[in-house]
Amino acid sequence: AQSVTQPDIHITVSEGASLELRCNYSYGATPYLFWYVQSPGQGLQLLLKYFSGDTLVQGIKGFEAEFKRSQSSFNLRKPSVHWSDAAEYFCAVAAYSGGGADGLTFGKGTHLIIQP
Amino acid sequence: SQTIHQWPATLVQPVGSPLSLECTVEGTSNPNLYWYRQAAGRGLQLLFYSVGIGQISSEVPQNLSASRPQDRQFILSSKKLLLSDSGFYLCAWSDSRDRVFYGYTFGSGTRLTVV
Numbered sequence: 001a002q003s004v005t006q007p008d009i010h011i012t013v014s015e016g017a018s019l020e021l022r023c024n025y026s027y028g029a030t031p032y033l034f035w036y037v038q039s040p041g042q043g044l045q046l047l048l049k050y051f052s053g054d055t056l057v058q059g060i061k062g063f064e065a066e067f068k069r070s071q072s073s074f075n076l077r078k079p080s081v082h083w084s085d086a087a088e089y090f091c092a093v094a095a096y097s098g099g100g101a102d103g104l105t106f107g108k109g110t111h112l113i114i115q116p
Numbered sequence: 117s118q119t120i121h122q123w124p125a126t127l128v129q130p131v132g133s134p135l136s137l138e139c140t141v142e143g144t145s146n147p148n149l150y151w152y153r154q155a156a157g158r159g160l161q162l163l164f165y166s167v168g169i170g171q172i173s174s175e176v177p178q179n180l181s182a183s184r185p186q187d188r189q190f191i192l193s194s195k196k197l198l199l200s201d202s203g204f205y206l207c208a209w210s211d212s213r214d215r216v217f218y219g220y221t222f223g224s225g226t227r228l229t230v231v
Contacts, residue, residue: 032217032219034219034220041227042224042225043206043222043223043224043225044160044206044222046219046220049219051217090159090160092160094220099210099212099215099217100148100210100212100217100219100220101148101165101167101210102165103148103150103162103165103175103208103210103220104150104152104160104162104208104220105162106152106159106160106161107159108158108159109159
């Protein structure tokens with residue numbers, strides 16, 4: 001079974017500063033990888049996903065993530081954060097075999113706080 | 117286009133009462149369907165998934181059950197709610213077309229408070 005670790009429960013960043021959220025996964029083969037964002041009281045919004053190909057993927061809202069197979073990581077980055085980026089961020093993995101039918105395994109999330 | 121509907125948006129139920137949350141998808145056939153729960157201050161946990169009518173897989177033993185009476189309908193139920201059943205419940209389906217997997221689409225969620 002796969003698992004996801006987001007080592008940072010909370011991260012505080014100043015507005016305009018760069019951001020990196022860490023994600024490590026455990027899976028025996030190449031997984032499907034996702035980053036979602038959740039604003040307070042809201043559902044999940046997909047930021048980006050990696051299935052195959054170029055290991056640097058671009059997403060919405062200026063986010064990008066890099067898949068590093070050797071490190072089993074899929075870290076999320078943004079060069080300059082905005083106050084509206086304050087939210088909960090979830091990394092998730094799905095098994096490649098079965099075409100993702102078994103569903104997603106989520107990390108516990110990272111709460112992003114933006115300082116003015 | 118494919119859409120997913122989930123209702124109600126919020127629900128307050130007394131302990132011991134029954135529960136029924138419904139999720140329907142449109143614009144696709146034979147989708148894989150999922151129920152997730154997010155307890156307060158915690159991550160999302162997969163509760164059930166279904167790859168077809170009447171086929172339910174349970175990931176976590178609990179006070180809940182799921183059913184899929186129709187191809188595009190997925191229902192989460194409980195006979196007697198517990199306080200620990202409070203949380204944010206999300207329905208999702210996996211977007212696969214012509215055997216190509218594109219990802220998952222989530223509903224807007226139901227916030228359940230058991231009192």
